[in-house]
Amino acid sequence: MEIEKVILRVIEMPLKKPFTTHLTTVTTRESIIVEVVDKDGLSGFGEVVAFSSPWYTEETVQTTYHILQDFLIPILFRTKIEQPQNVSQLFAKIKGNHMAKAGLETAIWDLYGKRNNRSIAxxxxxxxxxxxxxxxxxxxxxxxxxxxxxxxxxxxxxxxxxxxxxxxxxxxxxxxxxxxxxxxxxxxxxxxxxxxxxxxxxxxxxxxxxxxxxxxxxxxxxxxxxxxxxxxxxxxxxxxxxxxxxxxxxxxxxxxxxxxxxxxxxxxxxxxxxxxxxxxxxxxxxxxxxxxxxxxxxxxxxxxxxxxxxxxxxxxxxxxxxxxxxxxxxxxxxxxxxxxVPDKAGIGFSINQKRLHAVTVHREIYQKRAV
Ligand SMILES: [Mg+2]
CATH class of the missing domain: 3.20.20.120 (Enolase-like C-terminal domain)
Incomplete structure (x- = not known):
């Protein structure tokens, strides 16, 4: 697989009711939706699950955005991916930052599944x-x-x-x-x-x-x-x-x-x-x-x-x-x-584009540069 483009979308959605622990109260969920696009125009989707503040682990929406944009996406553009199984090894040179890595890695699993008509399961x-x-x-x-x-x-x-x-x-x-x-x-x-x-x-x-x-x-x-x-x-x-x-x-x-x-x-x-x-x-x-x-x-x-x-x-x-x-x-x-358990290709669900667009507060497209 050759990834030509990655789109990062920061989304925000209010919870129906606040989620309270002794560490924090979450009322609005902010996340990053990662879309990877290959040279045939097929898309795979991943989600970065870091919270807005570092109450659960040290990562946040902002730190994961930085790591994706400045480190992980450039690594991906430099490499031809044979199997999604190899991506975590590829990212191993970047210490920690697990949620940023998982957001991008899972998008590649989804794309691979869609290319090969196989569900993640x-x-x-x-x-x-x-x-x-x-x-x-x-x-x-x-x-x-x-x-x-x-x-x-x-x-x-x-x-x-x-x-x-x-x-x-x-x-x-x-x-x-x-x-x-x-x-x-x-x-x-x-x-x-x-x-x-x-x-x-x-x-x-x-x-x-x-x-x-x-x-x-x-x-x-x-x-x-x-x-x-x-x-x-x-x-x-x-x-x-x-x-x-x-x-x-x-x-x-x-x-x-x-x-x-x-x-x-x-x-x-x-x-x-x-x-x-x-x-x-x-x-x-x-x-x-x-x-x-x-x-x-x-x-x-x-x-x-x-x-x-x-x-x-x-x-x-x-x-x-x-x-x-x-x-x-x-x-x-x-x-x-x-x-x-979804049995259709990749994640097995379709993206509700209208809803995704409505909750997106920031979007950036990263394009692989011609060598
Ligand atoms: Mg727990």
Whole structure:
């Protein structure tokens, strides 16, 4: 494949309701949509999932734009791509900046799929035709949380994840568990605790949670291993796993029993696949995380979650969960708790050009220069 043109679009869309954690509140989602165009005029699409501010990882919409424009796009223009599998290796000379890399790498996967009439799921060895839908509750208090869980429960979501923090943990989860005794529940702390809080975290063992996600430091593996020996609830790592090497170290140390894989956080689809293969070999359960994303990124998540090692429901909701109208069509729907994995070429969804145009606040075209 020879990429002739890359179009970067910065888009902005308000969320239907604010998404609150102890780290931030997201009310409007800003993202970069990456379009790669080959010499035959075929397009592939990727999405950069970095947020406007560095509350989840260090990348932001602005830093990813800079890295794409000044480093990654020039590398792409200098190289002929045989396989999308090779792109992450090509970008390896640029340190970090995983979400910028993933935005461009996934666009190439989509283009390759479209050129070869193969879906992403088919190309990566996906096996499931449907994946289990899970939802995230990021609420300010019990009343709000119970109301949100009730709605997701009625819609058939197969597990609910609740954002917790000190002060919004034991009695909060106790009340939720009381209201929903049999619902598969898990909690996500986004690093809100330290090893001084072991007793607080042990107290959560009584609620039969599926797991506790990222209780300790976002760059820690060692203390999570220490904590896992002291609590029964399985630990799931999110922020701490940004590479294959991290996944390998976490397994060796016993830092977790579950991993949440996000294509953006680990620098692309190929890296996510490598982590999948490693975890499968080592009996680490996987699920696909979410980034309050649009349909392009969701399409990749659905393909990833169709792999055999993704044994747990992910943070994959319906299009209408966050958006009045998404930038892809048809809408992603949850039916009895399941979402169909797209089987058409590439991401398997079409771009709603009218909607994309309406939410674009900045657009730039990068053209390969003739040598
Ligand atoms: Mg998380």
């Amino acid at each position: 088919e190309m990566i060895g996906g096996e499931r035709k449907q994946v289990a839908a899970g939802a995230v509750v990021a609420a300010k208090n019990k009343i709000e949380a119970i109301e949100q869980i009730g709605k997701f429960h009625v819609l058939g979501y197969q597990r609910i994840k609740i954002k917790i923090q000190p002060g919004l943990d034991y009695s909060y989860i106790k009340e939720i568990r009381h209201q929903f005794p049999d619902l598969p529940l898990m909690v996500d702390a986004n690093s809100a605790y330290s090893l001084d809080d072991v007793k607080k975290l042990q107290a959560l063992d009584e609620f039969q949670l599926m797991m506790i996600e990222q209780p300790l430091g976002d760059d820690d593996l060692v203390e999570h291993a220490i904590l896992q020996k002291q609590i029964q609830t399985p630990i799931c790592l999110d922020e701490s796993i940004v590479s294959f090497h991290d996944a390998k170290s976490a397994i060796q140390l016993g830092s977790c029993q579950v991993m949440n894989v996000k294509i953006g956080r680990v620098g692309g689809l190929q890296n996510a696949l490598d982590i999948h293969h490693l975890c499968r070999k080592n009996q680490i359960q996987l699920w696909c995380g979410g980034m309050i994303e649009f349909g392009i990124s969701k399409a990749f998540n659905l393909a990833l979650a169709s792999l055999p090692g993704f044994t747990l429901p992910g943070d994959i909701p319906a299009s209408t969960n966050y958006w009045e109208e998404d930038i892809t069509e048809p809408e992603i729907e949850v039916k009895n708790g399941w979402i169909s």
